[in-house]
Amino acid sequence: MGSSPIVNITDPQYAELLLSNSTHISKGVVYSFVVPWLGDGLLTSKGAKWHRQRKLLTPAFHFKILESFMPIFFEKSKLLVKLLDKEADGKTTFNIFPYITHCTLDIITETAMGIQINAMSTKNNSYVDALYGACGEISNRMATGWLRSDFIFYNTSYGKRFLQYLSTLHGTTNRVVNERKDLRKKQNSNNEQIEDEFGRRKQKAFLDILIDVSEDGTVLTNEQIREEVDTFMFEGHDTTTASISWTLFLLGLHHDVQEQVYQEINDVLQNDKPLEFNNLSDLKYLERVLKESLRMYPSVPTISRTTSADIRIDDYIIPKGSSVAMHIFDFHRNPKYFPQPTKFDPDRFLPENSKDRHPYAFIPFSAGPRNCIGQKFALMEEKIILSYILKNYKVTSTQTVDNVNPVVELILRPHEGLFVTLEKRK
Numbered sequence: 138m139g140s141s142p143i144v145n146i147t148d149p150q151y152a153e154l155l156l157s158n159s160t161h162i163s164k165g166v167v168y169s170f171v172v173p174w175l176g177d178g179l180l181t182s183k184g185a186k187w188h189r190q191r192k193l194l195t196p197a198f199h200f201k202i203l204e205s206f207m208p209i210f211f212e213k214s215k216l217l218v219k220l221l222d223k224e225a226d227g228k229t230t231f232n233i234f235p236y237i238t239h240c241t242l243d244i245i246t247e248t249a250m251g252i253q254i255n256a257m258s259t260k261n262n263s264y265v266d267a268l269y270g271a272c273g274e275i276s277n278r279m280a281t282g283w284l285r286s287d288f289i290f291y292n293t294s295y296g297k298r299f300l301q302y303l304s305t306l307h308g309t310t311n312r313v314v315n316e317r318k319d320l321r322k323k324q325n326s327n328n329e330q331i332e333d334e335f336g337r338r339k340q341k342a343f344l345d346i347l348i349d350v351s352e353d354g355t356v357l358t359n360e361q362i363r364e365e366v367d368t369f370m371f372e373g374h375d376t377t378t379a380s381i382s383w384t385l386f387l388l389g390l391h392h393d394v395q396e397q398v399y400q401e402i403n404d405v406l407q408n409d410k411p412l413e414f415n416n417l418s419d420l421k422y423l424e425r426v427l428k429e430s431l432r433m434y435p436s437v438p439t440i441s442r443t444t445s446a447d448i449r450i451d452d453y454i455i456p457k458g459s460s461v462a463m464h465i466f467d468f469h470r471n472p473k474y475f476p477q478p479t480k481f482d483p484d485r486f487l488p489e490n491s492k493d494r495h496p497y498a499f500i501p502f503s504a505g506p507r508n509c510i511g512q513k514f515a516l517m518e519e520k521i522i523l524s525y526i527l528k529n530y531k532v533t534s535t536q537t538v539d540n541v542n543p544v545v546e547l548i549l550r551p552h553e554g555l556f557v558t559l560e561k562r563k
């Protein structure tokens with residue numbers, strides 16, 4: 138890349154050398170483009186600081202906390218199904234991607250910050266616009282060689298726009314952190330519980346958990362809390378949107394698989410029983426479908442590291458300080474591990490078919506100590522949203538694998554969107 142050499146790895150056995158230990162945890166240079174937004178949050182930090190943060194944040198993803206988010210997942214999924222109703226005449230072709238994005242944005246904003254932005258029900262929202270805008274500028278910068286220099290970038294209209302978006306994003310998160318702290322102080326001094334408009338005890342957001350562990354700024358300052366919340370916002374909506382959308386695309390092409398998923402959902406939710414936390418693990422076939430979709434279209438197709446020591450890969454020495462890109466997309470389509478890699482076959486993930494596979498052959502959430510901290514959250518959210526959609530509608534894709542055009546814009550995104558028709562289930 139210009140004057141900077143990059144080592145590209147496409148076989149998972151070599152990625153294991155980098156990912157399985159804590160030595161090489163410093164991220165590649167491209168991550169520096171998100172630092173003005175996310176600062177030293179969990180995704181971008183390194184060394185001892187990262188170790189400390191990871192230990193501090195791991196309890197926030199405990200299954201008890203995730204379980205407490207279920208009502209939010211349900212409420213947003215229900216609204217999504219309602220909004221999709223107007224498209225569901227079996228004939229209208231429409232792009233489902235923005236619907237899913239707005240739904241996951243509503244979910245992550247409420248679970249991370251405890252506020253409602255109503256991306257699904259309102260059109261103009263400065264926070265949502267700034268979030269899209271900032272992601273667009275970062276992705277454009279990554280793809281455009283001459284914008285990589287800070288000096289050039291910040292002197293162009295791209296860089297200036299980016300700073301405006303950041304000012305809205307940081308302004309919102311800072312305000313929410315401060316308001317939340319004040320509210321908690323007030324309620325604690327009055328011995329009150331935080332309640333919502335229905336008088337229910339309001340559910341703790343990730344932000345509350347961060348405030349709990351912050352010990353009044355001695356362990357985490359307001360700025361550090363802001364960085365972690367911004368990191369969840371960044372990592373936690375586009376990734377799940379892509380995964381849900383690609384899954385719908387593949388199910389819309391493979392109606393036989395979709396019917397099996399539909400059957401499973403009906404079996405688990407007999408007599409219109411509502412979905413519960415405990416039922417999620419019964420949706421085993423849906424889980425295999427999700428994995429196979431993440432195999433073919435991993436939301437994060439490439440990750441990179443800067444090596445902290447020399448590494449030997451077969452006959453080569455990769456010197457300390459090298460940039461190494463690990464192409465998850467290629468691992469997942471390597472015929473050595475996945476024969477006929479372009480074939481959509483969820484049964485690849487039956488236990489008997491996966492047991493002898495290389496442990497790094499399928500790593501949509503990365504692997505090793507720096508893997509995705511949000512993967513359980515993501516799978517839960519995806520299962521719930523997909524169950525709601527598929528229980529109510531039969532999906533048909535109007536694009537094919539050949540013309541859907543996946544592009545890397547921070548995540549693996551369908552360039553023109555994902556076009557489907559929906560037919561109401563009886």
Ligand code: HEM
Nearest residue numbers: 179180372373376377380436437440502503509510511515
């Ligand atoms: C399908 C959904 C998701 C996928 C495919 C995904 C994938 C990944 C991958 C590949 C990494 C490693 C990045 C790297 O090494 O540079 C990562 C890290 C991370 N993810 Fe996710 N992610 C998903 C959802 C989420 C969600 C929902 C959250 C938060 C609510 C989240 C939060 C994070 C964080 C904080 C890290 C950094 C962890 C660390 O460095 O210790 N992710 N994710």
